[in-house]
Amino acid sequence: MLLSLAQSIQERDIVTYDHSRRVAVYAQRLARYLGWSRREARDLALAALVHDLGKTWIGNDILNKSAALSREERLKMERHPITGARILIGYEVHPFYVEAVLYHHESWNGQGYPARLKGEEIPFSARILTVADVYDVLTSQRPYKDPLTTDEARERLLAGSGTNFDPVILQAFVHLLDITPDFTLTQHVCGISLKNLRQPGFYNMFIAGSSS
Structure with missing residues (x-):
């Protein structure tokens, strides 16, 4: 079901899907580094694939806007976690x-x-x-901003320690950045067909291949 919903994101907005794919990889890596089991980390990666599901109900005029959002537009954008959660609840x-x-x-x-x-x-x-999501936003090209380098994103994350982010989780993520060469994934349109993810054993290959 989650993979079907991820496919709906891909069909609606390939940029949001590509972002979600990278966030899934970052979240899985961080969860494993924090001691989560492979299954637990996989479950978190699946959640990450649909974390922006609610954005499929937001118009392109807001999603792709290059200027600052108005107050009304920002309020609509900030409802996307609620919308996404309600969709998931509907599918039980x-x-x-x-x-x-x-x-x-x-x-x-x-x-x-x-x-x-x-x-x-x-x-x-x-x-x-949250940490995985913000890191990808910082290091990705968006209509309203250029991507930050890994070092710039690292410093921006550290500036939010204890305010935006759990300081323990953030410190683990930063250490993971420091010890992992080429940690940041390339931003591109993902050509993987999600129906292949339903094949036995393909999920692990999908995540592993995304690190290249």
Whole structure:
């Protein structure tokens, strides 16, 4: 079901799908580095593939806008975690995935959205996903900005330690950056057919191949 929903993202907005694919890889790597089992890390990667599912209900005039969003547009954008979580609930997927999607924009200091959760109130899965998500946004080309280098993104993340991000998780991610050559994935339109992901054993090959 999650892979079918990821395919719907791919069909609606290939840029959002490509972003989600990279975030899935980063989140899986970080989860494994933090001691999660392969299965747990795989589940988080699946959640990451659909973390922006709610954006499929936002118009291109907002998604692709190069200028700053208006207050009304920003409020619409900030509803995408709720929309995505509601879609997942409608398909009766496990609460683990719902929580990761719903809370991936919460901030450690309680100033995130949609629920303004603070610190350890935020599910651990969402805290990992937040770091992976922001790192990819920082290092990717967007209509409104140029990509940052790995070093620039590293410094930007560190500046948000204890405010935007769980400091322990962030420190682990930064260390992973420092010890992993060519950590940052190339931004491109992914040509992998998601139906192949349903074949036995293909999921691990998909994640491993994304690191090249």
